[in-house]
Amino acid sequence: MSEDIIEEYPNGCRIVHEERNYPDLYHFERPDRRVRSFKNLEKARLYADVYEVTDGFNEKDTGTLGVPPTVARERDDIRMAYFAATMSVTYAARAFEIDVESTLHHVQCVRERADEQRSQETNDK
Numbered sequence: 001m002s003e004d005i006i007e008e009y010p011n012g013c014r015i016v017h018e019e020r021n022y023p024d025l026y027h028f029e030r031p032d033r034r035v036r037s038f039k040n041l042e043k044a045r046l047y048a049d050v051y052e053v054t055d056g057f058n059e060k061d062t063g064t065l066g067v068p069p070t071v072a073r074e075r076d077d078i079r080m081a082y083f084a085a086t087m088s089v090t091y092a093a094r095a096f097e098i099d100v101e102s103t104l105h106h107v108q109c110v111r112e113r114a115d116e117q118r119s120q121e122t123n124d125k
Contacts, residue, residue, distance in 0.1 A: 003019070
């Protein structure tokens with residue numbers, strides 16, 4: 001087993017790839033701890049995007065299907081992206097009673113907003 005940093009973000013968070021027998025995992029980590037693990041790199045990246053646009057959140061005591069209070073208070077597109085990262089795009093579409101294509105559009109908007117915020121953070125340093 002080995003670990004490699006895939007991406008590092010201006011806020012100190014990062015995605016780490018853990019090579020294992022099966023399946024490999026991708027961990028989203030804050031500077032002080034590992035937050036969540038994924039079998040899919042794109043889901044880990046999307047989770048990092050949601051984390052960025054919400055300025056962070058805590059999943060403690062939210063349960064398996066729960067939503068952190070910080071995310072729950074956000075706009076629909078952010079909640080959709082959170083569901084897409086932690087469950088699936090199909091789950092998010094059904095939860096909001098819209099089609100998958102619309103959900104993907106909203107998820108892309110969140111990704112773009114996260115990229116803009118990261119660019120701003122980098123420029124501010």
